[in-house]
Amino acid sequence: QKEVEQNSGPLSVPEGAIASLNCTYSDRGSQSFFWYRQYSGKSPELIMSIYSNGDKEDGRFTAQLNKASQYVSLLIRDSQPSDSATYLCAVNSGAGSYQLTFGKGTKLSVIP
Amino acid sequence: GAGVSQSPSNKVTEKGKDVELRCDPISGHTALYWYRQSLGQGLEFLIYFQGNSAPDKSGLPSDRFSAERTGGSVSTLTIQRTQQEDSAVYLCASSLERNSYNEQFFGPGTRLTVL
Numbered sequence: 567q568k569e570v571e572q573n574s575g576p577l578s579v580p581e582g583a584i585a586s587l588n589c590t591y592s593d594r595g596s597q598s599f600f601w602y603r604q605y606s607g608k609s610p611e612l613i614m615s616i617y618s619n620g621d622k623e624d625g626r627f628t629a630q631l632n633k634a635s636q637y638v639s640l641l642i643r644d645s646q647p648s649d650s651a652t653y654l655c656a657v658n659s660g661a662g663s664y665q666l667t668f669g670k671g672t673k674l675s676v677i678p
Numbered sequence: 679g680a681g682v683s684q685s686p687s688n689k690v691t692e693k694g695k696d697v698e699l700r701c702d703p704i705s706g707h708t709a710l711y712w713y714r715q716s717l718g719q720g721l722e723f724l725i726y727f728q729g730n731s732a733p734d735k736s737g738l739p740s741d742r743f744s745a746e747r748t749g750g751s752v753s754t755l756t757i758q759r760t761q762q763e764d765s766a767v768y769l770c771a772s773s774l775e776r777n778s779y780n781e782q783f784f785g786p787g788t789r790l791t792v793l
Binding site: 597598600602608609610611612615617654656658664665666667668669670671 | 723728736767782784
C-alpha cells in the first residue's frame with residue numbers, strides 16, 4: 567500500500583513569513599513528486615514538480631526532495647494571504663503505474 | 679489555451695439512478711485520469727487512459743463504475759445504480775504523455791450528490 571503522509575495542519579504563518587510544508591512517502595521507488603494547491607471549493611492546481619534530489623525554485627516557491635529520507639517539502643517565501651489554501655503532496659511511483667497517490671493535504675492560513 | 683473541462687459541474691441524483699460524467703482533456707494530451715475526492719478520504723485514483731485504452735482500472739471501487747474514452751479525447755465516467763457513498767467530487771486530469779514524469783492538470787470537477 568503506497569502511502570503519502572502530510573501534517574493536516576492548520577499551519578498558520580504571519581504575512582511575509584516562510585511557510586514550510588512537509589510530506590513523506592512510503593514507496594522507495596517513487597520517481598516524481600508534485601505539489602498542488604487547492605482553494606476551498608476548487609480543484610487542485612499544479613504549482614511545483616520535482617524529480618531529482620535537491621532544491622527546485624520557482625518564484626516564491628521552493629520544492630526540496632530527499633529520496634534517501636523519502637521526504638519532499640515545499641517552502642513558500644514572503645507568504646501572502648492569497649497563499650491560504652490546502653497544499654496537496656502527490657507522488658507517482660512510475661514503474662508502469664501512472665496514477666498519482668495524494669496525501670490528505672496541509673491547510674495553510676496566512677495571517678495578515 | 680483551454681484547460682481540462684468537465685460537465686456537469688454539479689449533479690444531484692436519487693439513489694439507484696445511473697449518472698454520466700464527462701471530461702474533455704487539454705488538446706493534444708494523450709493520457710487522461712479520473713480521480714474522486716470525498717471528505718475524509720482525500721483524493722483517490724479511479725482509472726487512467728492512454729489513448730482509448732484503459733491499462734489501469736485498479737481504482738474503480740466496484741463494477742457499478744465504468745469509463746470509456748473515444749477518439750483519444752473525451753471520456754465518460756458512468757456510475758450505475760448510484761449509492762449514497764458515491765457522493766464526492768469527481769476530478770479528471772490529463773497529461774501530455776504517458777510516463778511518470780508528466781504533470782497532470784485537473785479540470786474543475788463534477789460534484790455528485792446522491793440523495
